[in-house]
Amino acid sequence: MSPTVAVVGGGYAGISVAAQLDDVADVVLVEPRDAFVHSVASLRSLADPAWIDRIFLPYEGLLPRGRVVHDRASRVDHRGTTLASGERIAADYTVLATGSGYPFPAKLAEHESTRAKDRLRAAHRELTASDRVLLLGAGAVGLELAGEIKAAWPQTAVIVVEPGPEILSGAFTAEFRTEVRRQLDALGIELLLDSSLAAEPATEPGTRAPFTAATRDGAQISADIWFRCYGATVNTDYLAEDLAAARGPGGRLAVTPDLRLVGQERVFAVGDAAAVDDSPTAANAHAHADTTAANIRAMIGGGRPSAHTPRPGGIALPLGPDAGASYRPDLGVLGADATADIKGRGMMLDAYRDLLNAVGTGAR
Numbered sequence: 524m525s526p527t528v529a530v531v532g533g534g535y536a537g538i539s540v541a542a543q544l545d546d547v548a549d550v551v552l553v554e555p556r557d558a559f560v561h562s563v564a565s566l567r568s569l570a571d572p573a574w575i576d577r578i579f580l581p582y583e584g585l586l587p588r589g590r591v592v593h594d595r596a597s598r599v600d601h602r603g604t605t606l607a608s609g610e611r612i613a614a615d616y617t618v619l620a621t622g623s624g625y626p627f628p629a630k631l632a633e634h635e636s637t638r639a640k641d642r643l644r645a646a647h648r649e650l651t652a653s654d655r656v657l658l659l660g661a662g663a664v665g666l667e668l669a670g671e672i673k674a675a676w677p678q679t680a681v682i683v684v685e686p687g688p689e690i691l692s693g694a695f696t697a698e699f700r701t702e703v704r705r706q707l708d709a710l711g712i713e714l715l716l717d718s719s720l721a722a723e724p725a726t727e728p729g730t731r732a733p734f735t736a737a738t739r740d741g742a743q744i745s746a747d748i749w750f751r752c753y754g755a756t757v758n759t760d761y762l763a764e765d766l767a768a769a770r771g772p773g774g775r776l777a778v779t780p781d782l783r784l785v786g787q788e789r790v791f792a793v794g795d796a797a798a799v800d801d802s803p804t805a806a807n808a809h810a811h812a813d814t815t816a817a818n819i820r821a822m823i824g825g826g827r828p829s830a831h832t833p834r835p836g837g838i839a840l841p842l843g844p845d846a847g848a849s850y851r852p853d854l855g856v857l858g859a860d861a862t863a864d865i866k867g868r869g870m871m872l873d874a875y876r877d878l879l880n881a882v883g884t885g886a887r
């Protein structure tokens with residue numbers, strides 16, 4: 524009999540671990556969404572509705588042997604997972620891959636694709652009717668969204684308000700920030716650094732409803748619509764007492780070097796949910812998945828798990844399909860053409876269509 528591996532969460536890390544172990548274990552992937560959401564391209568799908576159908580990929584082709592259970596894990600302990608429906612999945616190994624949430628449109632809270640798509644289409648219509656857009660936060664999400672809006676609606680004014688002294692907090696070089704700022708200027712995106720609103724606009728984010736908001740230093744900003752571009756939250760609120768001690772500040776899960784939950788033999792944590800010394804990216808989620816799948820495979824065969832090697836951070840930051848900048852520790856700063864090749868044009872979609880065997884399913 525094959526051991527059972529329960530993978531909790533079918534995002535970037537979860538689908539990768541599940542697919543890699545399908546030939547050696549009975550894999551059960553627990554995921555409440557009815558389709559995989561390629562959030563890396565969510566901002567593009569807001570600006571260009573031709574992308575909306577593309578970012579939702581069916582799970583059906585992922586596991587030739589295993590199964591995908593569409594439900595939320597409500598309680599996970601070291602022996603298995605209890606679903607919101609009450610069903611219990613006993614497991615020999617558990618992989619916690621429940622990732623993170625982010626305000627709309629960067630990540631989508633809706634579990635039904637039709638509702639998520641409707642929301643994206645509605646926000647696109649609201650943006651089309653808007654002349655001035657306010658974005659709160661000049662991290663990667665805020666800047667990528669600013670670039671997407673400018674590419675789709677060049678006449679629309681885009682104002683980005685950032686409380687910090689610089690764009691893109693994190694371990695990026697000054698050269699990278701300078702190149703991004705040069706392109707933001709060229710696109711006519713207005714950047715207000717060291718500035719924050721005294722209070723968030725009273726209108727709903729993503730809804731066209733003209734407003735004027737005051738900054739803490741007394742300036743007035745008028746816009747038709749705004750989006751919150753900060754506030755990632757980690758999804759780890761479902762752990763039973765035996766696992767909950769691993770939850771650290773912000774909800775991320777403390778892991779050993781081989782990505783097992785601290786104090787646990789057969790429970791692993793990967794992706795944005797895991798407190799690994801790297802940045803929360805899909806690329807790193809895949810790297811965690813590779814290590815974890817190899818470790819579980821080794822343990823099933825009677826071997827021992829190996830340590831994960833965190834990768835130095837890199838980023839591809841498109842500002843629309845044809846602009847943007849990237850940083851790679853080995854190559855340094857890459858400009859607009861390279862960024863369009865890495866992410867901006869194809870939005871890394873093909874790799875996920877391949878992984879999910881979604882080619883030819885109408886997902887494109």
Ligand SMILES: Cc1cc2nc3c(=O)[nH]c(=O)nc-3n(C[C@H](O)[C@H](O)[C@H](O)COP(=O)(O)OP(=O)(O)OC[C@H]3O[C@@H](n4cnc5c(N)ncnc54)[C@H](O)[C@@H]3O)c2cc1C
Pocket residue numbers: 531532533534535536537553554555556562563564565566594595596597620621622623624625629630664758761793794795796803804805806807808839866
């Ligand atoms: C706009 C945007 C652009 C980005 N661009 C890039 C990029 O270009 N390159 C890059 O490398 N990274 C990028 N990222 C970061 C990347 O999306 C995240 O790092 C990635 O989503 C993390 O993957 P994950 O598998 O850990 O979690 P997630 O992708 O968050 O997936 C977690 C899954 O777990 C499910 N889940 C949650 N709770 C439960 C529960 N209780 N039970 C069962 N399932 C549950 C969720 O429904 C979800 O499907 C981007 C992020 C955003 C928002």
